[in-house]
Amino acid sequence: MSAGRRSTLPGFGLTMGLTLTWLSLIVLIPLAGLFIKTFELSPDQFWGIVSSRRTLSALKVSFGLSFAAAAVNLVMGTIVVWALVRYRFPGRRIFDAIVDVPFALPTAVAGIALTALFADKGWLGAPLAQLGIKVAFTPIGIFVAMIFIGIPFVVRTVQPVLIDLDPEIEEAAASLGAGRWHIVTKVILPSLAPALLTGLALAFARAVGEYGSVIFIAGNLPNVSEIAPLLIVIRLSEFRYADATAIAVIMLVASFVIIFAVNRLQRWTQVRAPTH
């Protein structure tokens, strides 16, 4: 482990030992337990659980709506970050700080607030109900909560890249006669693409695992508006540990794949946008 270190500072062995021990006790061993528990299931049992109608519906609801919400955040996040970085308007600093609220607000608080807001008699639910749109206690409610929870990701990943974007590229394109729309779509957006995709993936991963802000507004109807994390909780309360574990492993593997993709994306970003 100490290969190649040339530091004369003390404490490497001690701090590294403590780090690995504590990391193993709190994170690695508990997570490994989940996988060990899965291997106690026979492949038939595992597939039986995963391919049951209710599990498949829950996974479809979680992954499908998460992707839709992340896509909305990709578009809206781009607009928000453009306004925050490129323009000056009253309250800009405050709106900039507000972007982080979904990170900081406890999910249960967000959940009941969004539910009350979009319920039939709520501030937004009432006018929407008159238009015949029911949000709370339907899959649309899940979608809304997932949008809320994903807001910071696209904005915060794109913001530093947009700020550091070399103005000379735009000026050069303009001096060559390119129109503004052409410059934005053909010059600026492509150089933001890695950051945009990273934000999309992070928002997606967060929405897939989200529980607190979704369950209040979801309605939680099996096969319709039941998210996978809620199904895990339900199976646990029924003491069907095998079912809970199998669903959890599927979700965990999916989020590891996403995080791996994000890491690759970030490496790509660094290659494409060298720091200067």
Add this chain to the structure above:
Amino acid sequence: MSMETSLPRTELTSPVGRGRIASSDAIRVRGDGGPAIDGSSSPQPSPDTGGNRAERAAIKNPRSEPHFVRIAIITIAIAFLSIFVVLPLILVFAQAFSKGINAYFAALSDPEALSAIRLTLLVAAISVSLNLVFGVIAAWAIAKFEFAGKTVLISLIDLPFSVSPVISGLVFVLLFGAQGFFGAFLASHGVQVLFAVPGIALATLFVTFPFVARALIPLMQEQGTQEEEAAISLGASGLQTFFRVTLPNIKWGLLYGVLLCNARAMGEFGAVSVVSGHVRGLTNTMPLLVEILYNEYQFVASFAVASLLAMLALITLIAKTLLERRLDERDVP
């Protein structure tokens, strides 16, 4: 908050800063009052100037969009954030005070609310202090030394960020539950982990695991090892070096990590919900009490407890913004 006196680094290095001169020039030429919407680099075409001048200005400043596009983008951004973030936040306080201030304080002084507040503070104190010690130790090992597998180790520390809160709770149920790996052993020794404070603390520890370490590692990497090496060569011990040299350098970053760790520890819902068992007055943290009261249609009480958590979030955000500004200022060469 002093808005204009201390510009953060982003403001200084952003291309917008340069554009501002052009825009104030344009305002002087046009001679009208300061526009409400100050575009980054091209002037606002006012109705009496006609398209001609606006067109010329656009050629002069190729890095901005037409006026109406700017207005549209700002409007959409503000509307989106207002609907999805500002309104829910206002609603929490409106609902909490909807039956008057007496009902609000009655809800908060209820024994159940008080015990939830106490438990939340206890769990946050346990998990924040343990993560603080671990975070500093891990950051020292990772930032001050070179070794193989460093990026893997950082990814492993980051793991809890990518695990669903429900799964974070589930893993401890699988370890310590009645059917769990250590369930029988714990039961025979009369130790209660699940549905009790240790389980809640463990789950919270898991979900808040990366915060302090992640705040410190980049900061300490950037600062290098020269100051510490100088202290050691002058005869200071390792601990003296840490407390007299390293700690003063990282104190704001450490505070930043602790702040975010604390906010998450106090607000965690999914993981704690799975391990707590919802024993009233005993294992309910504030977020869990919010859920219970809400499901019992005690909306004022539920939103009253929620308003405390919302206030915590707002204070955290303000402190975070101020700290980021301080950390950014240090970066400016």
